Amino acid sequence: MVEITIPGQLFKIKWFMDLLYIHSCHKTQESLLTSTSGFNNYRGVLNWCVVMLVLSNARLFLENLLRYGVLVDPVQVISLFLNDPYSWPAACLINNFVFLNIHFENHFRMSSGKQKGSFSELVGFLVHCINFALMLTFPAAVVLLVPSVTPVGGAFVLGSYTILFLKLYSYKDVNLWCRELSTVKAKKLAGHINSHTQTLNGGDRKVCYPGNLTIRDMYYFVFAPTLCYELNFPRSSTIRMSFLLRRLFEMLFFIQLLVGLTQQWMIPVIQSSMKPLEDMDLSRMTERLLRLAVPNHLLWLIFFYWFFHSSMNFTAELLRFGDRQFYKDWWNSETVTYFWQNWNIPVHKWCLRHFYKPLLRRGFSKIISQSAVFFLSAFFHEYLVSVPLRMFRLWAFTGMMAQLPLAWFVGNFLRGNYGNAAVWMSLIIGQPFAVLMYVHDYYVLHYREEAQ
Amino acid sequence: MVEITIPGQLFKIKWFMDLLYIHSCHKTQESLLTSTSGFNNYRGVLNWCVVMLVLSNARLFLENLLRYGVLVDPVQVISLFLNDPYSWPAACLINNFVFLNIHFENHFRMSSGKQKGSFSELVGFLVHCINFALMLTFPAAVVLLVPSVTPVGGAFVLGSYTILFLKLYSYKDVNLWCRELSTVKAKKLAGHINSHTQTLNGGDRKVCYPGNLTIRDMYYFVFAPTLCYELNFPRSSTIRMSFLLRRLFEMLFFIQLLVGLTQQWMIPVIQSSMKPLEDMDLSRMTERLLRLAVPNHLLWLIFFYWFFHSSMNFTAELLRFGDRQFYKDWWNSETVTYFWQNWNIPVHKWCLRHFYKPLLRRGFSKIISQSAVFFLSAFFHEYLVSVPLRMFRLWAFTGMMAQLPLAWFVGNFLRGNYGNAAVWMSLIIGQPFAVLMYVHDYYVLHYREEAQ
Numbered sequence: 001m002v003e004i005t006i007p008g009q010l011f012k013i014k015w016f017m018d019l020l021y022i023h024s025c026h027k028t029q030e031s032l033l034t035s036t037s038g039f040n041n042y043r044g045v046l047n048w049c050v051v052m053l054v055l056s057n058a059r060l061f062l063e064n065l066l067r068y069g070v071l072v073d074p075v076q077v078i079s080l081f082l083n084d085p086y087s088w089p090a091a092c093l094i095n096n097f098v099f100l101n102i103h104f105e106n107h108f109r110m111s112s113g114k115q116k117g118s119f120s121e122l123v124g125f126l127v128h129c130i131n132f133a134l135m136l137t138f139p140a141a142v143v144l145l146v147p148s149v150t151p152v153g154g155a156f157v158l159g160s161y162t163i164l165f166l167k168l169y170s171y172k173d174v175n176l177w178c179r180e181l182s183t184v185k186a187k188k189l190a191g192h193i194n195s196h197t198q199t200l201n202g203g204d205r206k207v208c209y210p211g212n213l214t215i216r217d218m219y220y221f222v223f224a225p226t227l228c229y230e231l232n233f234p235r236s237s238t239i240r241m242s243f244l245l246r247r248l249f250e251m252l253f254f255i256q257l258l259v260g261l262t263q264q265w266m267i268p269v270i271q272s273s274m275k276p277l278e279d280m281d282l283s284r285m286t287e288r289l290l291r292l293a294v295p296n297h298l299l300w301l302i303f304f305y306w307f308f309h310s311s312m313n314f315t316a317e318l319l320r321f322g323d324r325q326f327y328k329d330w331w332n333s334e335t336v337t338y339f340w341q342n343w344n345i346p347v348h349k350w351c352l353r354h355f356y357k358p359l360l361r362r363g364f365s366k367i368i369s370q371s372a373v374f375f376l377s378a379f380f381h382e383y384l385v386s387v388p389l390r391m392f393r394l395w396a397f398t399g400m401m402a403q404l405p406l407a408w409f410v411g412n413f414l415r416g417n418y419g420n421a422a423v424w425m426s427l428i429i430g431q432p433f434a435v436l437m438y439v440h441d442y443y444v445l446h447y448r449e450e451a452q
Numbered sequence: 453m454v455e456i457t458i459p460g461q462l463f464k465i466k467w468f469m470d471l472l473y474i475h476s477c478h479k480t481q482e483s484l485l486t487s488t489s490g491f492n493n494y495r496g497v498l499n500w501c502v503v504m505l506v507l508s509n510a511r512l513f514l515e516n517l518l519r520y521g522v523l524v525d526p527v528q529v530i531s532l533f534l535n536d537p538y539s540w541p542a543a544c545l546i547n548n549f550v551f552l553n554i555h556f557e558n559h560f561r562m563s564s565g566k567q568k569g570s571f572s573e574l575v576g577f578l579v580h581c582i583n584f585a586l587m588l589t590f591p592a593a594v595v596l597l598v599p600s601v602t603p604v605g606g607a608f609v610l611g612s613y614t615i616l617f618l619k620l621y622s623y624k625d626v627n628l629w630c631r632e633l634s635t636v637k638a639k640k641l642a643g644h645i646n647s648h649t650q651t652l653n654g655g656d657r658k659v660c661y662p663g664n665l666t667i668r669d670m671y672y673f674v675f676a677p678t679l680c681y682e683l684n685f686p687r688s689s690t691i692r693m694s695f696l697l698r699r700l701f702e703m704l705f706f707i708q709l710l711v712g713l714t715q716q717w718m719i720p721v722i723q724s725s726m727k728p729l730e731d732m733d734l735s736r737m738t739e740r741l742l743r744l745a746v747p748n749h750l751l752w753l754i755f756f757y758w759f760f761h762s763s764m765n766f767t768a769e770l771l772r773f774g775d776r777q778f779y780k781d782w783w784n785s786e787t788v789t790y791f792w793q794n795w796n797i798p799v800h801k802w803c804l805r806h807f808y809k810p811l812l813r814r815g816f817s818k819i820i821s822q823s824a825v826f827f828l829s830a831f832f833h834e835y836l837v838s839v840p841l842r843m844f845r846l847w848a849f850t851g852m853m854a855q856l857p858l859a860w861f862v863g864n865f866l867r868g869n870y871g872n873a874a875v876w877m878s879l880i881i882g883q884p885f886a887v888l889m890y891v892h893d894y895y896v897l898h899y900r901e902e903a904q
Contacts, residue, residue, distance in 0.1 A: 025805065026678065028686040028774035032781060033761050044783035044872050049501035051876045052746070056508055059742035066739060226478065234480040287518055290511035294504070309485050322480035329484060331496035353477065420499045428507060 060294070068268050072260040128172055135165045140387045154388030162380060166350055167222060170229040173354050178209035178231070206232050224321050225312040227350040234322030247314035254306035258299060265295040270439050277440040285436075292432040300431060308344070334419035336407035336426065340377075351376070374404055385438065391445055395437040399430060512746070513717075520720050524712040580624055587617045592839045606840030614832060618802050619674060622681040625806050630661035630683070658684050676773050677764040679802040686774030696769045702762035710754055717747040722891050729892045737888075744884040752883060760796070786871035788859035788878065803828070826856055837890065843897060847889040851882060 030037040139161045143154040207217070212231045221229050269292050276284035304327075312326045328342035341348050351373050359369040378400030385396045410422045482489040591613045595606040659669070664683045673681050721744050728736035756779075764778045782795035793800050803825050811821040830852030837848045862874045 025680045025682050025801065026686050026775035028688065029777050031761055031765055031776045031778055033757070034765070034776070039781070041781060041784060044781075044785070044876070046498055046501070047869055047872045048783065048876050049498070049505060051873050051880060052505055052749075053501060053508075055742055055745060055877075055880060056505075059739060059745075062735065062739045062742065066735060228477045230477050234478050236480065283514065283518060287511060287514045290507060290514065293507060293511075297504075305485070309483055313483055313486070323478035324483045324486070325481050326483055329491070329493060329496075331500065332493060333496070349477065417499055420496050421503050424496070424500050424503045425507075428503060 057294070064265060064268070068264070071264045071268070073263060074256070074259065132165060132169065135161055135168070136383070140383070143387050144390060149388075151388040151390075155384060158384050158387055162384065163227070164222065166227045166347075167229070170227055170350060170354055171218070171221065174229045174231070175209070175213070181209075220319065223315065224319055225315045225326065225346065226321070226323065227346045228353055236317075236320045236322045239317055239320060244314065244317045247310050247317065250310035251306065251314055254302055254310060258302055258306065261295060261299055261302070266292070266299060269295060270436075273436060274440070274443050277436065278444070289429070289432055289436060292436060293428050296432040296435060297428045300427070304343070332420065333423050334414075334416060335411045336403055336423060337411065339423050339427075340403065340407075347377075371404060374400060389438060389442055391441060393438065393441050395434050399434045402430075509746070516717055516720065520716070523715045523720070525715060526708070526711065528715070584617065584621065587613055587620070588835070592835070595839050596842060601840075603840040603842075607836060610836050610839055614836065615679070616674070618679045618799075619681070622679055622802060622806055623670070623673065626681045626683070627661070627665070630664075633661075672771065675767065676771055677767045677778065677798065678773070678775065679798045680805055688769075688772045688774045691769055691772060696766065699762050699766035699769065703758065703766055706754055706758035706762060710751060710758065713747060713751055713754070718744075718751065721747060722888075725888060726892070726895050729888065730896070741881070741884055741888060744888060745880050748884040748887060749880045752879075756795070784872065785875050786866075786868060787863045788855055788875060789863065791875050791879075792855065792859075799829075823856060826852060841890065841894055843893060845890065845893050847886050847893075851886045854882075 032039040139157055143149050143157060149157075209231065220233075224233065226233075269288065273285070273288035273292065276288055308326045313324060315321070316324055326345050328345060330339050330343035333339040333342060355376060356369050356373050359372060360366070364372070378397045381400050382392075382394060382397040386392045386394075406426060410419050414422050484491040591609050595601050595609060601609075661683065672685075676685065678685075721740065725737070725740035725744065728740055760778045765776055767773070768776055778797050780794035780797060782791050785791040785794060807828060808821050808825050811824055812818070816824070830849045833852050834844075834846060834849040838844045838846075858878060862871050866874050
């Protein structure tokens, strides 16, 4: 710093430079939030959202803990599946297991039988129909008629049978297609297509029909994390131990978290909603609905991660199953259709391959076929909820069918982030609405009668 | 679609193409959430955050309404300013107005007197000191001693006086600098700088010292939305009517919202916090603190927009004041220092020009000068809170001084989004903490004694 000595006063060049500031302290400019300023950096707002969400939920968690104490009780979970631990479980499991095996064998024998020409396509078709009908009706009948089946246990059994139903339907379809392809009449046309396929798939050793009709192949498909049968699944070369253990840890951790959060957060809110629901107090019902929305949504997100990421990847890694696309980026979906096409890829793939495309081939229009897919989905949603609860209220069915007008509305009127927000809103609000409806009806049916 | 008729069966080319799908239904790929997938599009998560925040707060709002009913009462606001509407307001306002004018006149006469050489710099300095001391002590004494002054009214009066104090201090400083620049001894050096300045500012007609020493110029500065005096403020060419009306509408709307939210949300939460605070029940205190954090933070955000955007832009537009930079992008701040430098630009500018830089010129180190600025800020925060509440607890002072170690910690250990989140956290949690402390002490002082 250059110092210039002037008699009586010591001035510094820097200070004179600062004095310039007297004249240039202000300059003409707009505020950042004024629309004409052109400023649009709101990076910090995302962090604000995250901090606010964490703090609000920390508060809710603490309030919950102070009001109800610790409600988490892992042992209680067992009672959800079993009413009476001494009479039921063995019978149920054996019945279940035996029944599943009979189905496998039926299927297997039918497929090989047809291959060997021991019975005609028509007879095979009828036997298949009977078998599929039994697969859906027999467990439903057991759940409805045996009083010791709990709702959770029933839903679990029906869920397993539904998955098996979808798998075996795919198994039947693919084998049928293979037979059609291998008929003498079609061979001419199929010839170059088959060779084309083999070129596409590279030089791996491939199983060809009817070489796939083995018990081993069928059981692999039943346990593989997919609903669509294929003669040659892509396989990964090794089982990565660290990946497997990480997924196993996640599975164990998230299932505990799911049970804990349900006991600690979900059940108290549902219980406290019964009174307003019974009185049909609209504003209190809305308040309870919004209160239920947060834990319900959180549980759904955890369930999604637990089932579609941890569990399915664990199974896939164990079976060296190569295709790990169990979900796509549904969190970015800007239309309802995109969400339903991307959140559950195994079911979506099945619907596309064994229901939507066959319908199109039979000459139905796109919109009819799409509606039919939603109808089928609505049927299974209702089946998996109504039968275990032993009451038929059609809330799940209505909820799924309501997706059609919702998809139309969002697709036509909302774009980009608004569409995305609408999809999230329907997820966050729609689910607890259906849950409250069922719980209310269940409560009225079982507990109000007792109270009277 | 080309149809090839084969005896007995109708095949479609398209169907054969679909059959290819049997073989290529799955392919080897990773799940999106697996870290090795390379997927990182989580756009939808921001929308999720927004939807969750809106829904959670809608729930809180509804719960609040159901619990307390409508508490908003605009008339009640008047009682915050006036204890006894019939004796106090006239006296207070006249006193206020007269007192302000006396200060203006004093200042004006002193500045012009010194210019005319009617009294020396030393006498002028002493008179200034007395005047500034009176400006802070007289209203404080009135607020402390006159029992009919309410806390809100007192804070309002002290706030006005503090703003005036800062403005007149700047006025004095700038005129002093101008006198120093115009002394014969400094003229040589200042010559080319002045000409440089005039070139910089373009060809506008400029006021030069002592041409600025008019009552009109002083009153313009007193009402202008800045704390730093300048001889030639940048001016906008016209008053944009639509801009003015929009800002006026915002002012009226947000002040109503502020009052309404305080009555409906803030006060019930504070009242329900008194019991846990009195009992020193730590977990319940934390729960109340987090419960208070949300409305407190929301009010602060609304206050920020109302004061720094709507009101200041309104005043600036009315006075054709050109510099609208009343805040910068503090919401993106990744360090505590950045936040304090950017959220309140008028005060920051004043501190920099009239306190921090003069300290640096006197040879103090950067860190000492910075701490001194925080100390000054802490003093005024305490002054504006303690005097109207008539109790000296140093919570506001401690809160401001705690920014120094916090700034050090965030600056050294947290980067990017983590730093930003830490700044938000300190804002969201720090403020309600101080508010609860004061309210608790005020409650203990005034109401517990009555109860005993």
